[in-house]
Amino acid sequence: MSQIVTRFAPSPTGFLHIGGARTALFSYLLAKSQGGRFELRIEDTDRERSTPEATQAILDAMQWLDLQPDGETVFQHARADRHNEVIEQLLASGNAYYCDCTKEQVDAMRETARAQGKKPKYDGSCRERGLGPGPGRVVRLKTPLQGSVAYNDMVKGPIATACEEMDDMILRRSDGTPTYNLAVVVDDHDMGVTHVLRGDDHVNNTPRQILIYRALEWDVPEFGHVPMILGPDKKKLSKRHGALSVMEYQSMGYLPEAVVNYLARLGWSHGDQEVFTREELEQLFSVEHLGSSPSVFDTKKLEWLNAQYIVQADLNRLADLVLDVIREEAGDQEAANVDRDVLLRALPLLQPRAKTLVELAEASQFFLVDVSHLQYDEKAVNKFLKPDSLALLAEYTTALRGLDRFEEEALEALTKEFVEQRELKFKAIAQPIRVSITGRTASPGLFETMVVLGREQTLARLDRVQDFGL
RNA sequence: GUCCCCAUCGUCUAGUGGCCUAGGACGCCGGCCUCUCACGCCGGUAACGGGGGUUCAAAUCCCCCUGGGGACGCCA
Numbered sequence: 001m002s003q004i005v006t007r008f009a010p011s012p013t014g015f016l017h018i019g020g021a022r023t024a025l026f027s028y029l030l031a032k033s034q035g036g037r038f039e040l041r042i043e044d045t046d047r048e049r050s051t052p053e054a055t056q057a058i059l060d061a062m063q064w065l066d067l068q069p070d071g072e073t074v075f076q077h078a079r080a081d082r083h084n085e086v087i088e089q090l091l092a093s094g095n096a097y098y099c100d101c102t103k104e105q106v107d108a109m110r111e112t113a114r115a116q117g118k119k120p121k122y123d124g125s126c127r128e129r130g131l132g133p134g135p136g137r138v139v140r141l142k143t144p145l146q147g148s149v150a151y152n153d154m155v156k157g158p159i160a161t162a163c164e165e166m167d168d169m170i171l172r173r174s175d176g177t178p179t180y181n182l183a184v185v186v187d188d189h190d191m192g193v194t195h196v197l198r199g200d201d202h203v204n205n206t207p208r209q210i211l212i213y214r215a216l217e218w219d220v221p222e223f224g225h226v227p228m229i230l231g232p233d234k235k236k237l238s239k240r241h242g243a244l245s246v247m248e249y250q251s252m253g254y255l256p257e258a259v260v261n262y263l264a265r266l267g268w269s270h271g272d273q274e275v276f277t278r279e280e281l282e283q284l285f286s287v288e289h290l291g292s293s294p295s296v297f298d299t300k301k302l303e304w305l306n307a308q309y310i311v312q313a314d315l316n317r318l319a320d321l322v323l324d325v326i327r328e329e330a331g332d333q334e335a336a337n338v339d340r341d342v343l344l345r346a347l348p349l350l351q352p353r354a355k356t357l358v359e360l361a362e363a364s365q366f367f368l369v370d371v372s373h374l375q376y377d378e379k380a381v382n383k384f385l386k387p388d389s390l391a392l393l394a395e396y397t398t399a400l401r402g403l404d405r406f407e408e409e410a411l412e413a414l415t416k417e418f419v420e421q422r423e424l425k426f427k428a429i430a431q432p433i434r435v436s437i438t439g440r441t442a443s444p445g446l447f448e449t450m451v452v453l454g455r456e457q458t459l460a461r462l463d464r465v466q467d468f469g470l
Numbered sequence: 471g472u473c474c475c476c477a478u479c480g481u482c483u484a485g486u487g488g489c490c491u492a493g494g495a496c497g498c499c500g501g502c503c504u505c506u507c508a509c510g511c512c513g514g515u516a517a518c519g520g521g522g523g524u525u526c527a528a529a530u531c532c533c534c535c536u537g538g539g540g541a542c543g544c545c546a
Contacts (some may be wrong), residue, residue: 011546046545103544110542119472120542138544155473165473165542173544180546203474204541228537234538262482265495268482273495291483293476294539301496303484311509321489352509364506415505430505442507 004036006326008062009076009184011043012054015245016061016295019199019229019237021264026226027197029264029285040069040190044077045183061246066278069455074191076183083178085184086216087139087171095215096171098137099126121167134364141174149207154197154224154287157220161207169208181205185212188221197224200294200450203389226267226285227294235299245400249302250393253325253356255313258306269292275308303355310360311351318351318360319343325361345452350442367436367452371460376439381468384441389432392422396429397462404456412445436465 008024010087015025029142031038040062044050051292090096101122120301125140129441143166150160160257161275165469178186188196203225213220249259261276268291270276270284312316319340327335346367353361366374385393396418405415415433419426434443437458443449 009546013546043546049545106544114471114542115471153475159474161474167542170544175544177544179544184546200475201540202546205546225475230539232481265482267482272484274482274495284521288486295483296481298481304496307509331510350508353507426505433508438506440506444507446505 004031004034004104005039005040005192006036006192006195006197007041007188007189007193008033008067008359009041009043009198009382010058011049012051012058013044013046013049014054014057016058017237018263019247020058020227021061021246021259022266023197023226024062024067025260025269026262026290027195029118029281030195030197030287031070032282033285036194037070038067039071039193040245041074041076041187041191042284043183044075045080045177047077050421057245057247058319058463065246065252065260066256071191074187076187079183079187079190082190083183083186084172085174087178087182090141090171090215091213093215093277094142096139096141097127097129097168098131098133098217099140099170100131100134100137101126101169119165127168136174138170138174140168140210141171141215143168143211149210151206151220151223153203153206154195154222155227155290156203156225156292158205159206161204165413166208180291182212182371185209185216185218189213189216189218193221195222195224200225200227214253216252223258224290226290230296231297232296234296238295240445251328253358254302254306254361255309255321255357257304258309261309261366262302262305266297267295275305290390307352307355307361310354310357313351315344315347318347321357322361322364324349325357329358330360335428339366342360342367342452349452353444366440367442367449371464373459374439374461374464376435377441380435380439380441384431385465385468387420387469389429390466392424392429393432393436393462397434397459400462401459406451406458408447408451415447427454433462437461 007025008020008027010020010024030036041057042050042055044055047156059073085094106122109123113123114120122140126140131137144163146163148160148162149166150158153159169181171177172178187193206223208223210220229237246259250256260281264276264281264285266276268285269289273280276284300438315383322343323335323338323340326338335410343364346364350360350363354363370374396415399414399418400411403410415429416426419429430446431441433446434449435441437446437449437453453461
């Protein structure tokens with residue numbers, strides 16, 4: 001069997017949204033799982049709405065998700081000559097004809113049909129007029145009057161559409177440009193696309209496109225239509241729901257592999273498995289297990305997956321990403337001041353406590369600043385740094401100063417001994433220490449935190465806290 | 471209006487006629503662990519939209535209803 005070819009064909013009229021990303025992912029995985037090729041085509045025939053910025057945004061997003069196309073990216077607009085050549089071919093073979101009906105006339109036809117409770121469509125009045133080319137004229141496909149178009153959708157199963165449902169669609173506009181349906185067919189054919197996996201909203205286009213394939217006597221590819229993604233309110237995902245361009249997930253602190261894993265599991269499954277490596281996805285993916293109903297986007301589950309990937313992530317990479325977040329939120333200067341070595345040592349303590357990189361950056365803050373810049377949570381101070389606690393801490397600090405090995409075990413032993421001698425509960429001093437050295441009530445373990453901070457910072461912070469008693 | 475698609479826990483889903491007194495995961499609730507917060511571990515909550523068939527047997531097949539969604543452009 002020859003190699004399969006899939007493609008992703010977005011129109012560059014905006015950012016790559018999460019739904020589009022999933023479609024791209026599925027197409028990519030379908031190709032990889034069969035040892036095939038995955039191509040990218042930018043459908044920029046709508047010159048009004050297409051922008052180079054949007055094209056770049058799509059490319060960036062695909063790169064972030066690591067969905068690299070195999071061939072050269074095809075720009076549909078650049079292929080207009082080829083599209084017109086095929087239209088001429090259709091005209092010559094009698095499968096297409098010129099039509100001089102105006103938009104207004106066609107609108108009127110549709111209006112009439114609708115009023116009669118029928119499907120609004122062009123009535124084909126120019127079909128047999130034998131019109132030639134001329135200004136203002138469009139080229140339409142001669143849709144068969146009877147019969148139906150049937151195909152076996154890779155995800156939805158058999159779908160049939162009666163020809164009466166379809167009108168003679170426009171292939172070439174009056175301004176000479178080819179329409180979407182024509183261009184798609186020509187490009188998919190020329191690119192050797194064998195499997196078209198696309199959004200649900202194209203189901204209705206498919207029989208029309210098959211009609212074009214037939215008129216051209218070209219092999220018809222396999223089609224599959226994946227359901228869309230819904231917002232929490234079960235309405236179609238849109239900007240209003242706050243979900244967004246793929247790149248926004250990056251800035252919200254998600255790891256691309258978490259997004260890919262999440263998206264893969266949204267509408268596709270492999271038994272009970274939830275976490276997949278990229279290799280597993282590329283090997284295991286199959287259209288048989290694509291669901292046929294729309295699915296709701298669940299941020300909580302994405303967060304959970306992201307947390308899983310953060311725990312596993314390589315420390316150097318994580319450090320870079322956290323630095324990116326700091327740069328983004330606090331500026332270049334702030335990021336430049338970070339002691340990468342401290343960050344690297346703090347990260348293992350923070351990993352199991354963060355769901356996103358943003359949280360990770362936030363949680364790492366107290367490790368990275370000097371004692372003079374440490375922020376203290378006011379409530380924490382009021383609750384745990386009262387006079388008697390401060391007195392205790394002063395004693396503790398003195399004891400700590402005498403410790404020669406500033407290591408976890410030694411710190412723990414010293415602290416335990418300190419409370420035992422005073423017949424105190426460990427808890428009595430744990431929170432005061434924590435607030436002193438981190439400024440907060442929640443943090444990683446006390447002793448591992450102290451070790452990362454180092455003797456000097458730890459003692460300096462314990463000293464500084466005495467000022468709260470003044 | 472016409473045509474098309476869809477329908478299992480709150481959510482993502484497993485399930486391809488008997489293994490289903492419906493499984494897993496997220497979430498939620500409770501517990502354990504514990505210096506806080508997480509992580510982890512243990513347990514719990516919770517679903518086959520309704521009605522007819524077919525069959526010895528239906529979440530699984532068929533029909534109807536209901537409810538969602540999509541499409542009906544010289545947009546893609």
